[in-house]
Amino acid sequence: xxxxxxxxxxxxxxxxxxxxxxxxxxxxxxxxxxxxxxxxxxxxxxxxxxxxxxxxxxxxxxxxxxxxxxxxxxxxxxxxxxxxxxxxxxxxxxxxxxxxxxxxxxxxxxxxxxxxxxxxxxxxxxxxxxxxxxxxxxxxxxxxxxxxxxxxxxxxxxxxxxxxxxxxxxxxxxxxxxxxxxxxxxxxxxxxxxxxxxxxxxxxxxxxxxxxxxxxxxxxxxxxxxxxxxxxxxxxxxxxxxxxxxxxxxxxxxxxxxxxxxxxxxxxxxxxxxxxxxxxxxxxxxxxxxxxxxxxxxxxxxxxxxxxxxxxxxxxxxxxxxxxxxxxxxxxxxxx
Amino acid sequence: xxxxxxxxxxxxxxxxxxxxxxxxxxxxxxxxxxxxxxxxxxxxxxxxxxxxxxxxxxxxxxxxxxxxxxxxxxxxxxxxxxxxxxxxxxxxxxxxxxxxxxxxxxxxxxxxxxxxxxxxxxxxxxxxxxxxxxxxxxxxxxxxxxxxxxxxxxxxxxxxxxxxxxxxxxxxxxxxxxxxxxxxxxxxxxxxxxxxxxxxxxxxxxxxxxxxxxxxxxxxxxxxxxxxxxxxxxxxxxxxxxxxxxxxxxxxxxxxxxxxxxxxxxxxxxxxxxxxxxxxxxxxxxxxxxxxxxxxxxxxxxxxxxxxxxxxxxxxxxxxxxxxxxxxxxxxxxxxxxxxxxxxxxxxxxxxxxxxxxxxxxxxxxxxxxxxxxxxxxxxxxxxxxxxxxxxxxxxxxxxxxxxxxxxxxxxxxxxxxxxxxxxxxxxxxxxxxxxxxxxxxxxxxxxxxxxxxxxxxxxxxxxxxxxxxxxxxxxxxxxxxxxxxxxxxxxxxxxxxxxxxxxxxxxxxxxxxxxxxxxxxxxxxxxxxxxxxxxxxxxxxxxxxxxxxxxxxxxxxxxxxxxxxxxxxxxxxxxxxxxxxxxxxxxxxxxxxxxxxxxxxxxxxxxxxxxxxxxxx
Numbered sequence: 001x002x003x004x005x006x007x008x009x010x011x012x013x014x015x016x017x018x019x020x021x022x023x024x025x026x027x028x029x030x031x032x033x034x035x036x037x038x039x040x041x042x043x044x045x046x047x048x049x050x051x052x053x054x055x056x057x058x059x060x061x062x063x064x065x066x067x068x069x070x071x072x073x074x075x076x077x078x079x080x081x082x083x084x085x086x087x088x089x090x091x092x093x094x095x096x097x098x099x100x101x102x103x104x105x106x107x108x109x110x111x112x113x114x115x116x117x118x119x120x121x122x123x124x125x126x127x128x129x130x131x132x133x134x135x136x137x138x139x140x141x142x143x144x145x146x147x148x149x150x151x152x153x154x155x156x157x158x159x160x161x162x163x164x165x166x167x168x169x170x171x172x173x174x175x176x177x178x179x180x181x182x183x184x185x186x187x188x189x190x191x192x193x194x195x196x197x198x199x200x201x202x203x204x205x206x207x208x209x210x211x212x213x214x215x216x217x218x219x220x221x222x223x224x225x226x227x228x229x230x231x232x233x234x235x236x237x238x239x240x241x242x243x244x245x246x247x248x249x250x251x252x253x254x255x256x257x258x259x260x261x262x263x264x265x266x267x268x269x270x271x272x273x274x275x276x277x278x279x280x281x282x283x284x285x286x287x288x289x290x291x292x293x294x295x296x297x298x299x300x301x302x303x304x305x306x307x308x309x310x311x312x313x314x315x316x317x318x319x320x321x322x323x324x325x326x327x328x329x330x331x332x333x334x335x336x
Numbered sequence: 337x338x339x340x341x342x343x344x345x346x347x348x349x350x351x352x353x354x355x356x357x358x359x360x361x362x363x364x365x366x367x368x369x370x371x372x373x374x375x376x377x378x379x380x381x382x383x384x385x386x387x388x389x390x391x392x393x394x395x396x397x398x399x400x401x402x403x404x405x406x407x408x409x410x411x412x413x414x415x416x417x418x419x420x421x422x423x424x425x426x427x428x429x430x431x432x433x434x435x436x437x438x439x440x441x442x443x444x445x446x447x448x449x450x451x452x453x454x455x456x457x458x459x460x461x462x463x464x465x466x467x468x469x470x471x472x473x474x475x476x477x478x479x480x481x482x483x484x485x486x487x488x489x490x491x492x493x494x495x496x497x498x499x500x501x502x503x504x505x506x507x508x509x510x511x512x513x514x515x516x517x518x519x520x521x522x523x524x525x526x527x528x529x530x531x532x533x534x535x536x537x538x539x540x541x542x543x544x545x546x547x548x549x550x551x552x553x554x555x556x557x558x559x560x561x562x563x564x565x566x567x568x569x570x571x572x573x574x575x576x577x578x579x580x581x582x583x584x585x586x587x588x589x590x591x592x593x594x595x596x597x598x599x600x601x602x603x604x605x606x607x608x609x610x611x612x613x614x615x616x617x618x619x620x621x622x623x624x625x626x627x628x629x630x631x632x633x634x635x636x637x638x639x640x641x642x643x644x645x646x647x648x649x650x651x652x653x654x655x656x657x658x659x660x661x662x663x664x665x666x667x668x669x670x671x672x673x674x675x676x677x678x679x680x681x682x683x684x685x686x687x688x689x690x691x692x693x694x695x696x697x698x699x700x701x702x703x704x705x706x707x708x709x710x711x712x713x714x715x716x717x718x719x720x721x722x723x724x725x726x727x728x729x730x731x732x733x734x735x736x737x738x739x740x741x742x743x744x745x746x747x748x749x750x751x752x753x754x755x756x757x758x759x760x761x762x763x764x765x766x767x768x769x770x771x772x773x774x775x776x777x778x779x780x781x782x783x784x785x786x787x788x789x790x791x792x793x794x795x796x797x798x799x800x801x802x803x804x805x806x807x808x809x810x811x812x813x814x815x816x817x818x819x820x821x822x823x824x825x826x827x828x829x830x831x832x833x834x835x836x837x838x839x840x841x842x843x844x845x846x847x848x849x850x851x852x853x854x855x856x857x858x859x860x861x862x863x864x865x866x867x868x869x870x871x872x873x874x875x876x877x878x879x880x881x882x883x884x885x886x887x888x889x890x891x892x893x894x895x896x897x898x899x900x901x902x903x904x905x906x907x908x909x910x911x912x913x914x915x916x917x918x919x920x921x922x923x924x925x926x927x928x929x930x931x932x933x934x935x936x937x938x939x940x941x942x943x944x945x946x947x948x949x950x951x952x953x954x
Binding site for chain 1: 733736738761762765766769770772773774777778779780781782783791792795796838841845
């Protein structure tokens with residue numbers, strides 16, 4: 001029924017490829033760039049994105065190389081140097097050749113602890129973000145795609161989660177099950193999936209009305225297949241953007257929990273419990289470095305992730321920043 | 337001379353390098369005249385006028401555009417804004433987005449007057465009422481305080497015209513003013529614009545892709561392609577005896593009255609990319625008469641008649657009417673089959689409307705399809721014509737089983753599809769497929785073309801692995817796509833090519849019935865003709881049955897054998913194309929036919945008697 005022969009005369013002239021080549025004339029071809037290539041080009045032209053990315057890459061490398069750095073400095077993260085790190089009166093020593101960022105109240109190397117703390121922060125943040133994105137996407141997509149009763153129940157669940165007082169709830173939860181790495185991750189996921197689910201649900205609601213979803217239905221695709229093949233790829237942009245913005249949130253959340261003694265327990269170094277150590281007994285009044293360096297690390301990493309998230313969103317969806325770009329064009333002039 | 341444009345050149349800088357949208361065009365427009373600028377998307381017709389009035393943001397514009405002796409291009413933004421309104425009025429395509437939804441229409445028109453003239457609020461209000469009356473808004477003294485959403489599309493466009501003409505400008509720039517409107521409304525608006533032009537002596541610069549609109553209103557016509565003017569002359573010359581191969585190609589692409597048994601002369605190839613700065617004729621890659629010199633430089637203007645000029649190297653006697661070849665009887669062996677493939681009896685589709693009552697429990701019912709009865713015979717093309725809101729798309733979706741019926745029966749090969757089990761419905765997809773309107777929206781941008789076309793084969797477990805790829809490439813070849821492009825994304829294809837992808841996907845399951853919902857309405861005319869020809873040849877090759885839904889009467893006349901006219905959810909008239917178009921019995925059909933733009937009137941007026949296209953049934 002479906003012959004493989006060439007088309008009948010009516011459309012032979014319509015074969016629309018490579019007509020100039022037939023005429024034997026060189027004709028430049030515009031090579032369309034893939035969406036990812038375009039995003040990368042835009043990101044590379046954005047200095048904020050590049051600086052933020054550099055900071056993040058630096059932190060990731062140092063986190064990966066933490067044991068190497070520790071052995072190079074010769075100080076373990078939990079090793080106490082009561083002789084070198086503490087003054088005779090028991091106060092920590094400041095930055096020196098031996099301790100580049102000073103020592104803490106137990107005579108531990110702040111520099112090494114900072115790097116190990118960064119490692120932990122990143123692991124917690126990545127695991128929690130991936131978990132929250134997974135749950136949020138699944139719930140949001142199901143709610144938006146199925147509509148009806150499923151949507152009502154799931155939206156109700158999202159609203160309930162969003163209305164819980166985060167910190168109070170976290171404190172009571174941790175005191176029930178006890179603080180640990182796992183608890184920290186679960187608590188962060190618990191409070192991060194709902195906003196993602198909301199965003200994803202909204203996007204799904206509009207995607208499911210698009211013509212290509214109708215086309216998939218007319219082909220007989222199942223709901224699950226449409227969600228997987230047609231809806232999910234179109235959610236990548238909001239998920240990616242939200243994900244980059246969720247990482248710093250998770251880092252701060254982890255630091256908060258650790259600061260309150262509800263996160264990862266000492267002696268394991270985290271930026272949160274390092275800050276807690278600085279504030280116990282107002283240590284920072286005599287040892288400013290205990291407060292300044294962990295705070296600076298926390299600030300620069302969260303700032304870098306937030307700025308990168310903004311840039312990624314701009315690069316993925318240039319329409320939203322059209323005004324900014326137009327302004328730039330006008331300012332720099334086209335002729336240049 | 338009211339407007340003199342000299343050597344206008346517009347360039348945008350993009351991430352891919354400079355985009356040379358308009359390449360040195362010159363034209364003139366005198367008081368009270370209408371100049372029609374025709375071209376397909378990417379021809380630079382809209383950009384050139386936007387650049388002229390300073391509305392092309394981020395563009396680098398050179399050349400001169402003298403309006404009453406003053407150069408628009410050297411004006412400061414403040415001077416330009418003083419010109420826009422009192423001297424140039426503008427009407428755009430989409431009347432809904434051109435009007436501010438939060439303000440009353442009267443206020444919006446009054447604001448335009450207040451900006452340029454000192455006048456008391458009472459005087460201005462009286463003037464606005466008079467304006468609204470002039471553009472044919474009933475009860476203007478009441479409607480002046482309504483918001484834009486309270487008007488229909490046509491009425492909104494009337495308000496836009498009132499706004500554009502509020503300060504009696506000498507020049508009205510109308511950029512596709514009727515493209516978004518139904519034919520009957522379009523006809524009214526074009527009449528209105530002509531009336532106002534005669535009354536006030538306004539010059540109109542009419543930018544449109546629709547040759548029918550130009551044929552109806554323009555005094556002079558310019559054809560644009562690839563940022564250049566390729567031909568100009570009076571309406572009768574350009575449409576009746578075109579010289580440039582592009583103008584000829586355009587005219588040969590348009591289905592029109594009596595074109596039912598003709599082969600549309602589609603222009604091969606795709607519109608060019610403006611990112612390439614070719615020194616030669618932009619049309620050369622698609623031109624059948626291309627010569628070596630065409631590639632080196634753009635041909636100089638050649639005088640065809642005292643008023644007609646063409647930028648083409650072909651001899652002047654190349655100018656002549658466009659004659660479409662007629663399919664001889666042997667070619668068009670229309671299989672007269674009385675076998676019924678599908679039957680729609682008394683079908684009704686209702687949607688839930690706005691909530692009403694205290695708790696919103698009761699809802700209004702909106703009846704989109706109201707008791708439709710139709711037979712679809714195997715191997716035929718049944719056209720369904722109607723304006724927006726007539727329920728034709730809803731009927732299409734009910735026919736393919738995408739929307740459940742509220743009443744009535746749809747039978748496919750004698751079986752009632754409403755009572756089908758899930759498995760039966762799944763199997764029905766193999767026999768009934770759909771081609772969608774929007775070549776951009778109906779393909780998932782995030783997926784490669786090969787996987788889009790393979791979708792039905794995977795879903796119905798027909799092929800996998802290497803066989804799948806072979807089958808996909810066969811399908812791509814069948815619809816005239818390069819099979820090696822299966823790994824590309826939809827964004828890398830033009831509109832026409834994307835519609836081919838949609839057709840390939842619909843053909844994958846070897847269906848018996850294909851429902852085409854406005855498959856060509858989003859395409860440029862030359863591409864539209866390619867797709868129509870493709871659909872026809874596929875039909876005879878694969879013995880397909882089409883239900884072809886369109887608002888364009890000429891397109892349906894070209895492709896269909898039988899037509900059903902739909903109005904407010906009902907079929908008002910069904911019959912053979914010759915009957916319906918030749919002797920319509922229902923009043924609505926008659927008004928539709930009368931409103932459709934008649935390209936033939938102009939072309940026939942100049943063309944020699946051998947012009948077969950003018951011997952239409954109309």
